[in-house]
Amino acid sequence: METFCKECGHQLITGNNICVNCGNQVIQPKRVKKYKKKEKMYFGITVGIISIIIGFSMWANSYFSQESTGKRFAEAISEKNTESLTKLVVHQDGSPIIAMEAEALVKLLVKEGKRSIEDYYSIQPNGKFLGVFQKHQVEMVDQFAYVEGTVEPLSFRFNKEKVKEEDRGEDFVLMGPLSPGIYDLETKFENDFGSGVTTSEIYLWNVEGEPSWIQLELPFSEVVFELENYSTAMKKASVLINETEILINSNGATDPIGPIMLDGTQKAKLVVEYPWGKVESENIGINSDYQFLTASFLTKNQETEVANLLLQFGEELAQAKAANSTDVFTTITEDNVEIIQNHILNGNSYNNLLYSGQFEEMSMDANILGLLEHIPGIKVNAELLYKEADYYLEDTPEFVSKSYPFLFELTYDEQEKKWLVQSEDKWNTVQNATHVLKGSNTLYEPDQETIKTAKVDIIKEEIEYFMGRFLYASVDAINNNSMSFVEYLMTKDGPSLKETTDYIANMKEKGITQILLSFSVDKVEEKETDVWQVAYTAEYRTFYPDKETIKKFKTVSIVKKVDGQWLADELISTDEI
Template sequence: MERFCTQCGTKSTGLDECPSCGNKLNTKIENKNTGKTFSFSKKQKVIGGILAGVLLLGFVANQVISSLTSPERAVDQLITAINEEDSVELAALLKPATSSLEVTEETIPPLIKLIKNETATIDHIERDLNAQLTSINGAYASEAEEVFSQYGTMFSLEEKDGLFGGYHFVIEPQYLNLSSNYEGTEISVNGEHVHTTSIDSEYTEYGPLVPGIYEIEAIFEGEYTTLSDSQNISLYVPGDYPNPVDAGIYLSGEYIRVEGNFSEAEVYLNGESTGATLSELYELGPVPTDGSLEIFTSLDLPWGTAQSETIAIESPGGYYFEIDVMDSDVQETLIETINNYGHTSALATMERDSSLIENATHNLLAEREETIESMIEDERLYDVLEMIRSYDADGFDVFLDSDQEWNAHVDLQVDFLSIYYDEEDSLDEVEHDWSTSTWRYGLIYDANEDKWLIDDMHNPWSGWFSSFSPAETIDFEYQF
């Protein structure tokens, strides 16, 4: 049987190659049904080789892609990223369960800290992921139910959508309840200010956050001191809708009570006025108790200003601020007022003229006028030669009465050489005698006249069991 070249059509010479183009002529396929032999051209063989290569490449690529996108590989990548603390890789592997949850390289470190700091967590994660793999592969996970019920699932293995598929891990959002016991407290989470407490709400919900360890810091800038505290919160509550974790911080501040002998006294802190009186403040706090806070009270008087002792606050509790309004100047003024009244009152009695009396209130002046009028009616005269006033050095007291008027009490003894006699008697014929009287003078400060006035005199030592016995006296002697 003659053969011809299938490539160029040249008649064969009996060799296996075409004498014209060199095409091989001995490739044959025998048809079992017909017994005929088919020959493939070079072009057909090239195309066949390409198709076979493509099929092989596709098979290999499929095997490679399946390997790269398998759930087992995804689990290995997650565990490796956790162990290597690779925030970038973890962020790529995780998918937030809600669009509001931010999962980025910057938000991952608290999660790594939580897993690395709590050994039970990484153990739980590995057991949980293996249980999920077992379930995905269709087998019964003997530990799955136990793991899920005890810890919940932090990373839920989920197949990706798309052409190449693969797996990622769904992570649920977490929330914090932020609160503090002082209104106006600034609260920060991991160094970022997130909330200022108010009296309107007991707490505020903050989130969503990835599970993790978060540092919660509270700072209260008080009027007298600054309070601060912080705590680390392990934030992980299993479940699709986790309840917020309480992250309240109780700030402990020290308080003091301030009292004194004048509730109207103004309170000063470290030399600066608070603008409030003792009665308006009563309790101060929170305050430092390291001695850095010094307190005194000041009282404006009609004749000047008086101040208490300065006290450094070194412990909580009560502090009493006593203002001594009886200084040497006030004492001297009171003595001058009484001496002047006593002198002019004696002259007025001798002259029987009440207009000579000085430093007396209208009430006392009316009493003295009545006494002098009685002397005139009874035709009596009075004469004094010498008078000694002895003031109790500790017998001076200045105070506010219920009407908020300044009063004073002064204790003294008066010794005088004098005589009351009838008009018909001659002064040369009468004999002067020494007599002693003890008095408590009552004075009122007259704001209109800007001076002290004598209002009354009485003897509080008239009983059997009391007497005027000062330890020290201030003496004045007068000659008439």
């Protein structure tokens, strides 16, 4: 653009401040550059960014300042804002606390008040914001939790979160760092023997940062199991916990095992192997570090098997008493045959009694059991009920109910796999029967052979009494040289009268006397009506003029019953033993 002097109008030369025509001093206008629209936009953006940076820098320096951080911490505490606390609060190593720590901190503040943490924090520089601006955060005194004891099977959660273990040994664990606070501590026990969980509230609130000792409320320990009724009759005994088998030793106890929970939630089974099979207990709650156990001797099925055996024995006993014979038994051992014969059957025989009866009921208390010591078997209390009568041959039986409580000893035949009654002793009445079984109520009576035997026994008893009188009277006749002592016990027409008269005369001539030491009737046999052959054994002390002897003789004689009286009739034989 051209310019001219305002005084003379002459055209000015560009760049000169004086008109060359008139010398007038002039000021030429500067030339203003015109910007394009795009250039103007870039310029505006640049100016805006610079303004933002300046403003952000002012905000950042203010927001992350020590003063602002303190204010924001105070607001977060007042509002119980755990999210803000996780952004503001750090451990002493600068790492931020997590949500569960913020919750514990708030819980402490609620319970103990804001002043409770005055000595537990400070506002410290902690890194750069965006690598430029100094950042301040609230640094808490680190807290640590310390657990002492058997910790191998334990794990811990604070407010449901697992916490770093700072250190762990065989008998301790140190956990942290954590923010000061009140935590819900979950302690979990878990190993091969079981698991358990307990929760408790703990304070981590130590201004010095010393570890806080935690008292465990989870009951666990190593455990010894003792079998109170251990017996060498047991082939094997063990404790079973979660499929883990722990053997019971020859002293009746296990070695210490575990640790195991002792609150009763952990269960154990006692497993005992007997010659008759394996017997497992119900689940047993473990609640002591020295746990006593009591073994069962039979399973429910085995109890039923034993009860059925005793039921059959009761039936056979009635049969045996009626027949006066042990031949009917299938339920007893060979040793018991003699016991029953001597202690049960012979009682009636000695008294010349017959038996009729029916077996009504067997009751057994399976809770009263014991093991035999030297042979495989058990003891069991059972009671047998009968309706029965003991009576003489000439009487009519009068039936009464009678019960027989026994302590049975039963042996187990491993080869035959069956139980047998070894013995039966009188015992207490069954008070709490676990098994009650009905008998057949079949009436068992003496058969003809039994009746015949009973008759013979009666005769034998009569003859035995007579022979005693006769032998003692014979000795008196010899010693007094007089038949009057014995002849009234002899038939008038039998050979014995003359034989005895001659014998007494012979003894007198030789100066011999005698004493009858003992005698027994061995056998009686009916030859015909009221005529019986008697075999007996007698022992004599004989006095000669120059010596004395003791000798035994086995003699066979014939006796007769005449007018209801027994009389000696004939000497068949006599032999020195």
